Amino acid sequence: xxxxxQFKLPDVGEGLTEGEILQWLVAVxxxxxxxxxxxxxxxxxxxxxxxxxxxxxVTALLHDAGTxxxxxxxxxxxxxxxDAAPAPTGDGGETADGAGGEEVAAGLIGGAAPxxxxxxxxxxxxxxxxxxxxxxxxxVPADAATPGADYGSGxxxxxxxxxxxxxxxxxxxxxxxxxxxxxxxxHAASVEAAPSRAAEAGRRRPRPLAKPPVRKLAKDLGxxxxxxxxxxxxxxxxxxxxEAAAAGPAPVTELRPAPAAAAGEQRIPVKGVRKHTxxxxxxxxxxxxxxxxxxxxxxxxxxxxxxxxxxxxxFAGVKVSPLLFVAKALLLAAARHPMVNSSWDEAxxxxxxxxxxNLGIAAATPRGLVVPNVKDAGRLSLAELAxxxxxxxxxxxxxxxAPEDMTGGTMTITNVGVFGVDTGTPxxxxxxxxxxxFGAIREMPWVHKGKVRPRxxxxxxxxxxxxxxxxxxxxxxxxxxxxxxSDPGTxxxx
Amino acid sequence: xxxxxxxxxPRDVHTARFEPATPAxxxxxxxxxxxxSSATEVVDPVPGxxxxxxxxxxxxxxxxxxEGERVAHPEYAIDLDAEELRDLYRDLxxxxxxxxxxxxxxxxxxxxxxxxxxxxxxxQIGAGRxxxxxxxxxxxxxxxxxxxxxxxxxxHVISLFRGVDNGGWDPxxxxxxxxxxxxxxxxxxxxxxxxxxxxxxxxSAVLAFLGDGATSQGEVNEAxxxxxxxxxxxxxxxxxxxxxxxxxxxxxxxxPLYQRAAGFGFPGVRVDGNDVLAVLAVTxxxxxxxxxxxxxxxxxxxxxxxxxxxxxDDPTRYRLASELEEWKLRDPIARVKAYLSRSGVAxxxxxxxxxxxxxxxxxxxxxxxxxxPDPPGTAMFDQVYAEQTPHLAQQQAEFEAYQASFExxxx
Numbered sequence: 001x002x003x004x005x006q007f008k009l010p011d012v013g014e015g016l017t018e019g020e021i022l023q024w025l026v027a028v029x030x031x032x033x034x035x036x037x038x039x040x041x042x043x044x045x046x047x048x049x050x051x052x053x054x055x056x057x058v059t060a061l062l063h064d065a066g067t068x069x070x071x072x073x074x075x076x077x078x079x080x081x082x083d084a085a086p087a088p089t090g091d092g093g094e095t096a097d098g099a100g101g102e103e104v105a106a107g108l109i110g111g112a113a114p115x116x117x118x119x120x121x122x123x124x125x126x127x128x129x130x131x132x133x134x135x136x137x138x139x140v141p142a143d144a145a146t147p148g149a150d151y152g153s154g155x156x157x158x159x160x161x162x163x164x165x166x167x168x169x170x171x172x173x174x175x176x177x178x179x180x181x182x183x184x185x186x187h188a189a190s191v192e193a194a195p196s197r198a199a200e201a202g203r204r205r206p207r208p209l210a211k212p213p214v215r216k217l218a219k220d221l222g223x224x225x226x227x228x229x230x231x232x233x234x235x236x237x238x239x240x241x242x243e244a245a246a247a248g249p250a251p252v253t254e255l256r257p258a259p260a261a262a263a264g265e266q267r268i269p270v271k272g273v274r275k276h277t278x279x280x281x282x283x284x285x286x287x288x289x290x291x292x293x294x295x296x297x298x299x300x301x302x303x304x305x306x307x308x309x310x311x312x313x314x315f316a317g318v319k320v321s322p323l324l325f326v327a328k329a330l331l332l333a334a335a336r337h338p339m340v341n342s343s344w345d346e347a348x349x350x351x352x353x354x355x356x357x358n359l360g361i362a363a364a365t366p367r368g369l370v371v372p373n374v375k376d377a378g379r380l381s382l383a384e385l386a387x388x389x390x391x392x393x394x395x396x397x398x399x400x401x402a403p404e405d406m407t408g409g410t411m412t413i414t415n416v417g418v419f420g421v422d423t424g425t426p427x428x429x430x431x432x433x434x435x436x437x438f439g440a441i442r443e444m445p446w447v448h449k450g451k452v453r454p455r456x457x458x459x460x461x462x463x464x465x466x467x468x469x470x471x472x473x474x475x476x477x478x479x480x481x482x483x484x485x486s487d488p489g490t491x492x493x494x
Numbered sequence: 495x496x497x498x499x500x501x502x503x504p505r506d507v508h509t510a511r512f513e514p515a516t517p518a519x520x521x522x523x524x525x526x527x528x529x530x531s532s533a534t535e536v537v538d539p540v541p542g543x544x545x546x547x548x549x550x551x552x553x554x555x556x557x558x559x560x561e562g563e564r565v566a567h568p569e570y571a572i573d574l575d576a577e578e579l580r581d582l583y584r585d586l587x588x589x590x591x592x593x594x595x596x597x598x599x600x601x602x603x604x605x606x607x608x609x610x611x612x613x614x615x616x617x618q619i620g621a622g623r624x625x626x627x628x629x630x631x632x633x634x635x636x637x638x639x640x641x642x643x644x645x646x647x648x649x650h651v652i653s654l655f656r657g658v659d660n661g662g663w664d665p666x667x668x669x670x671x672x673x674x675x676x677x678x679x680x681x682x683x684x685x686x687x688x689x690x691x692x693x694x695x696x697x698s699a700v701l702a703f704l705g706d707g708a709t710s711q712g713e714v715n716e717a718x719x720x721x722x723x724x725x726x727x728x729x730x731x732x733x734x735x736x737x738x739x740x741x742x743x744x745x746x747x748x749x750p751l752y753q754r755a756a757g758f759g760f761p762g763v764r765v766d767g768n769d770v771l772a773v774l775a776v777t778x779x780x781x782x783x784x785x786x787x788x789x790x791x792x793x794x795x796x797x798x799x800x801x802x803x804x805x806x807d808d809p810t811r812y813r814l815a816s817e818l819e820e821w822k823l824r825d826p827i828a829r830v831k832a833y834l835s836r837s838g839v840a841x842x843x844x845x846x847x848x849x850x851x852x853x854x855x856x857x858x859x860x861x862x863x864x865x866x867p868d869p870p871g872t873a874m875f876d877q878v879y880a881e882q883t884p885h886l887a888q889q890q891a892e893f894e895a896y897q898a899s900f901e902x903x904x905x
Contacts, residue, residue: 007602008603010600010601010602010603010604011603011606012600012601012603012805012806013805013806014606014607014806034598034860035594035595035598045806045807045808046802046806046807046808046811047808047810048601048805048808049601050601050602051598051601051602052602053602053604135900135901136899136900136901137898137899137900137901
């Protein structure tokens with residue numbers, strides 16, 4: 001076996017720290033030439049092909065495709081042939097900054113690995129690219145000890161990187177290289193002439209660390225920065241520190257505990273259904289861009305139909321509620337617009353159009369809101385649907401809903417009308433694309449056949465995920481639901 | 495249909511391609527479709543066959559079509575002997591090879607960044623070869639082809655992109671200023687330099703390079719106003735590569751760029767930037783006019799950046815692959831190769847020799863790059879002023895002390 005060279009993942013952008021290997025374009029055993037593409041890497045900036053710096057035979061791919069690798073980590077080993085035949089890069093393969101190639105022993109496995117461990121498998125084991133700082137010498141060289149700012153890390157005195165304002169007495173007349181140069185000369189002369197002053201400056205309390213706007217704020221508020229201890233990184237005094245100091249001796253911290261008795265408020269631990277509901281609502285509200293549309297519908301015919309249907313023998317013993325008709329209308333309309341019955345799969349970057357409607361019904365229970373669903377509700381007859389809905393809500397209120405009944409929902413109805421409420425802007429059940437709020441049915445003055453009549457009127461509100469459902473589709477769907485409720489005979493046309 | 499629409503070649507090709515040439519264009523003779531009947535003479539398949547011509551641009555100066563056919567232009571003629579033609583081809587191939595190698599070196603971690611000239615070789619070689627020894631050029635950071643024509647060692651350009659120095663060449667000796675990264679700033683330097691040339695009474699000209707994006711910069715407009723007002727002997731050579739990083743030209747200008755020159759009060763010319771002969775002819779004429787005291791000219795070299803803006807950029811995020819494919823058909827090198835082989839100026843042996851030379855150059859660049867020594871950490875203090883100021887000396891001492899505070903010594 002000849003000389004093995006490793007190619008480390010370079011920083012292909014400016015200041016990148018890692019890249020994902022999208023795919024390998026070579027395999028172990030392949031012969032590669034200089035600049036032959038080895039793999040495709042995606043970074044925060046671009047997807048690029050990495051060309052080989054070596055000619056030889058691939059002996060190992062150190063990371064699988066799909067792996068995210070830190071810059072500087074070896075990704076491939078190439079056998080560049082006999083010892084006497086260096087890679088086309090010559091000896092320059094070992095660059096000073098180590099970003100290029102590195103010669104490794106042929107017996108890689110079993111060799112030393114970073115962190116004092118022994119490499120047992122190529123490409124595995126501890127990473128050697130953690131962010132690290134070069135160790136500092138224990139003491140500052142005596143000759144370098146000049147007065148300067150404290151950098152805020154343990155009070156160690158270091159020489160300043162840049163000299164600060166040289167001398168207030170030698171203000172430059174105007175800006176320009178010459179003036180700055182003269183100013184610096186004057187400063188250098190004055191420092192030499194007054195060593196005692198420099199020594200004194202060294203003993204002075206270090207200048208407190210704060211950004212210029214914070215210094216300005218402190219000055220405006222009359223706060224002495226040297227009296228504060230900063231809460232920012234490295235002891236930097238923040239705006240909040242200054243404001244707190246200006247507001248007087250921290251009253252905030254004393255007000256905080258135990259306000260219950262005084263204010264009469266009650267503190268309830270967030271857990272159980274409440275916790276789950278909160279998490280689900282936050283996830284939904286901040287994941288799916290919601291759009292809500294409203295429709296006011298004259299449902300007088302539906303109400304009349306309901307009493308006729310309830311009288312039919314097959315509905316004996318089941319509750320024929322307005323919700324049943326809304327559910328049926330939704331199912332019929334969804335069959336016409338299958339796209340509303342869908343999910344957004346972020347991971348796969350796909351829209352999943354469901355084959356069946358698992359219709360969720362938001363149910364208020366003593367433990368909180370639960371949303372059990374009727375599986376494949378579109379397949380059920382109206383009587384079966386009525387039975388399923390009744391059973392669902394009963395079970396839910398009894399707190400006995402099985403977990404499988406609460407998962408897999410594809411669309412939801414929330415019946416806010418039972419609380420006497422007109423309408424609302426429902427939040428999607430996470431993972432679903434549409435939710436229909438059904439308001440109270442009220443007798444209202446309504447223009448019917450050209451005359452104002454008392455009619456049974458309700459409001460529908462449909463929220464939908466705008467990533468999947470456009471305004472047109474959402475509107476058509478809601479209009480269909482409304483049409484079915486205002487004129488149930490429309491169902492024959494569907 | 496307005497002229498501007500025609501300039502947007504990639505989006506207008508289909509209508510333009512099948513429309514007959516306008517009588518005006520036909521009269522100029524510059525837009526003639528010359529069918530290649532004797533394809534057997536060509537080494538490669540006809541390179542530009544099926545290339546949508548830069549559609550009906552009556553003002554576009556072209557002397558060599560994408561198919562490699564010589565066409566005439568009433569104002570710009572060029573007569574090159576066989577050796578000059580072969581040299582141009584050699585320049586184009588070697589510069590492209592340098593660029594490809596540098597891009598690969600960046601991907602291998604050897605360069606911090608690289609600004610590719612891929613696709614702009616003809617614009618740069620044509621402009622660079624138009625310069626006379628006494629002329630001065632002010633590049634952006636992409637003019638590797640011009641650097642080549644000024645005799646700058648590629649490794650001296652590479653060292654800048656490796657972070658080893660700030661440009662390794664002598665701008666006075668090479669008459670090629672250091673790269674300017676600040677967009678458009680070099681146009682002011684060039685104009686000022688040209689005004690100096692003017693006051694010296696010297697008979698030389700200044701070539702200022704800029705890109706299409708730079709035309710939106712204040713400095714460029716200031717430079718043009720100064721140049722026009724003082725009739726400075728400067729030529730503004732704008733490589734319109736269609737994109738200011740990701741911003742397309744239609745977000746930079748509502749008129750063709752060359753027409754802007756009229757507003758400043760000097761001539762503007764649009765040339766096929768992928769036609770090295772036309773670029774050479776147009777730039778020569780503009781530089782000659784400048785030397786003769788006729789003032790500035792604005793040249794818009796209509797070209798295309800085939801690669802990314804820099805190696806940190808991903809052009810697939812803002813332009814379509816079909817656009818790239820169209821421009822591939824207008825390749826600046828393929829047309830020269832077709833012309834040389836068809837006209838008998840060069841044979842397969844010559845092309846093979848140039849390829850071999852390119853391989854040698856690439857190997858030399860690769861070796862030279864990886865062997866380039868890192869400079870001492872204090873090198874940045876060395877060339878700020880001719881004589882170091884006390885202030886800077888103090889900074890250097892502090893920096894050295896800071897570096898020495900680390901274990902393992904300074905770097």
